[in-house]
Every structure is written in structure tokens, then in C-alpha cells.
Amino acid sequence: MNINELHAFVTVAEISSFSAAAEQLHLTQPAVSKRVSTLERDLNTQLFDRISRKINLTEAGKALLPRARKMLLEMEDIRRSISNLTGTISGTLTMGTSHHVGLRRLPPALKRYSQEYPEVKLDIRFMDSELACTAVEHGDLELAIVTLPIQPRQNLATTKIWHDSLLFVAADNHPLTKKRRLQLSDLAGYPAVLAAKRTYTREIMEQALKPMGLSLEIGMATNYLETLKMMVKIGLGWGLLPATMIENNDLQILKVPSLDLSRSLGAVTHNNRTLSNAARAMIEICMK
Numbered sequence: 001m002n003i004n005e006l007h008a009f010v011t012v013a014e015i016s017s018f019s020a021a022a023e024q025l026h027l028t029q030p031a032v033s034k035r036v037s038t039l040e041r042d043l044n045t046q047l048f049d050r051i052s053r054k055i056n057l058t059e060a061g062k063a064l065l066p067r068a069r070k071m072l073l074e075m076e077d078i079r080r081s082i083s084n085l086t087g088t089i090s091g092t093l094t095m096g097t098s099h100h101v102g103l104r105r106l107p108p109a110l111k112r113y114s115q116e117y118p119e120v121k122l123d124i125r126f127m128d129s130e131l132a133c134t135a136v137e138h139g140d141l142e143l144a145i146v147t148l149p150i151q152p153r154q155n156l157a158t159t160k161i162w163h164d165s166l167l168f169v170a171a172d173n174h175p176l177t178k179k180r181r182l183q184l185s186d187l188a189g190y191p192a193v194l195a196a197k198r199t200y201t202r203e204i205m206e207q208a209l210k211p212m213g214l215s216l217e218i219g220m221a222t223n224y225l226e227t228l229k230m231m232v233k234i235g236l237g238w239g240l241l242p243a244t245m246i247e248n249n250d251l252q253i254l255k256v257p258s259l260d261l262s263r264s265l266g267a268v269t270h271n272n273r274t275l276s277n278a279a280r281a282m283i284e285i286c287m288k
Contacts, residue, residue, distance in 0.1 A: 009039055010068050046060065073273065076273075090120055094142050096124070096127050101129075101147070105162055109288075132144035143279045147164075165242065166263060168253070188217070191217045191236070
């Protein structure tokens with residue numbers, strides 16, 4: 001067995017497609033097929049059932065997959081450890097970020113980073129914060145700059161970089177903006193447009209409301225905060241948005257007494273894996 005064969009096997013197994021795996025690995029499909037076939041010959045067993053256009057792991061393939069992933073992660077960890085000894089900041093940094101953080105927080109840091117470390121190739125993947133944390137946990141990403149989990153995950157380390165205040169907001173003509181003394185119960189009387197369930201931002205609000213026994217009427221939900229802002233602006237409901245998104249008084253802030261919500265944005269890494277010099281430099285620049 002060699003690393004390239006294992007990498008091809010794992011990629012095909014995760015994507016369930018030789019052609020898509022070839023595209024991700026920047027190889028031809030015959031090259032990927034050859035690597036998997038060579039691995040099967042070396043192990044003297046079939047790893048995939050190829051029926052028509054469908055690809056499924058055999059029992060042997062299912063047994064090999066977690067071990068192959070572990071071997072690849074250990075090899076990557078070795079590479080990082082050896083590279084770090086030289087003190088150089090180069091190579092490829094594979095990181096994930098959410099659309100909100102990528103649009104609102106990261107640009108100045110990315111500009112400084114590219115100027116200071118031109119030898120680093122950035123592979124930035126935009127995804128939900130929750131998915132990015134899972135990708136770091138599985139070893140698919142070295143680093144994520146996202147909304148931090150409310151409940152820490154056992155294998156993940158988090159570094160807070162930014163404090164993100166959250167505000168209740170509504171369009172100028174929303175009935176809630178006419179109330180002189182707004183109570184949290186008033187919000188429950190009108191539809192809300194909020195972040196989707198099981199997102200960290202939604203969980204923050206649900207935890208705050210739970211002791212009060214309030215249930216909300218959710219008109220619409222989406223993972224994209226920019227879309228939420230648009231829906232609030234056109235009057236589809238009130239919302240909960242980061243203060244950084246409220247510009248030029250384009251939305252009315254609904255002040256709810258005794259309720260101050262916020263979230264933390266920052267870096268997520270794996271506890272048991274060596275962090276490259278490139279990843280450390282990224283975190284340091286974001287914290288400046």
C-alpha cells in the first residue's frame with residue numbers, strides 16, 4: 001500500500017464516484033481507478049461493488065475506510081511536524097469559514113496574510129459553522145474560522161477572536177417598532193425569520209427563551225444571515241442579526257429589557273493534531 005492509493009480509496013469512498021473523486025484529486029478517472037485497483041490487488045480483496053453506475057463499499061472496504069482515514073491523518077500530521085521544524089510558513093492551508101465571517105470579518109486578515117505570507121496557498125471553503133467544525137473533527141480541514149460552538153466538542157479546541165453582539169431587528173413599518181415598552185412576550189406574537197434549527201446562532205436564542213417558556217412562530221428560516229436581513233427588510237418578520245450587519249439605520253433595533261444576546265467567533269482546530277505554521281500564523285493575524 002502507498003499513500004496515494006489510500007488517498008484515492010478514501011476519496012472515492014466518501015464521494016461514491018470515481019469521476020468526482022478524480023476531479024477533487026486533480027487526476028484523470030483512469031488514474032484514480034488504477035490506484036484503487038492496485039490497492040485491491042495488494043490487499044487481495046475487492047473494496048468496491050461496481051454495479052451499473054452505483055459504487056458501494058464491500059465489507060472489506062467498510063473495514064478499511066476508518067483505518068485508511070487514520071493513516072492519512074497521521075501522515076499529514078507527520079508532514080506538518082517536520083515542516084514546522086524549519087520555521088518556514090508555506091504550503092497549503094485548508095480552512096473553512098462561514099459566509100458571514102468570510103464576508104464581514106476575514107477580508108482584512110486575509111489581505112494582511114497574503115501580503116505577509118505569499119508562499120502559502122489558501123484553500124478556503126465556505127460552509128455552515130457547524131459543518132466546518134465537523135470537517136475539522138474528521139480531518140478534512142486543518143482550521144475553521146467560524147461561529148464557535150456553544151457546547152465544546154471533546155476533540156476540538158476553540159480560540160475566541162471576535163465578540164459578536166446579536167440584536168432583535170425589524171423593518172421600519174413593523175408593528176413591534178411602535179410599542180413603547182417592548183417585552184420578550186411581544187416578539188412571540190409575530191412571525192420571525194431566524195437562522196435554521198441546530199445552527200449555533202439559533203441555539204443561543206433558544207437557550208435564552210427556554211427558561212421563559214415562550215414558543216416562537218417561525219415564518220422562515222435559512223442558514224444565510226444576508227438572506228435573513230433581506231427578509232426582515234421587506235417585512236416578512238422580525239429577526240435576530242449580528243450588530244455588524246445593521247448599517248445606516250436600515251433596520252429598526254428592538255430593545256428587549258434584560259436580554260443581551262451575543263455569540264463568539266473564532267478559530268477551531270483539532271486537539272490531537274499538529275497545527276501547521278501556516279495555520280498558527282492565520283490565527284495570530286486574525287487576532288491582531
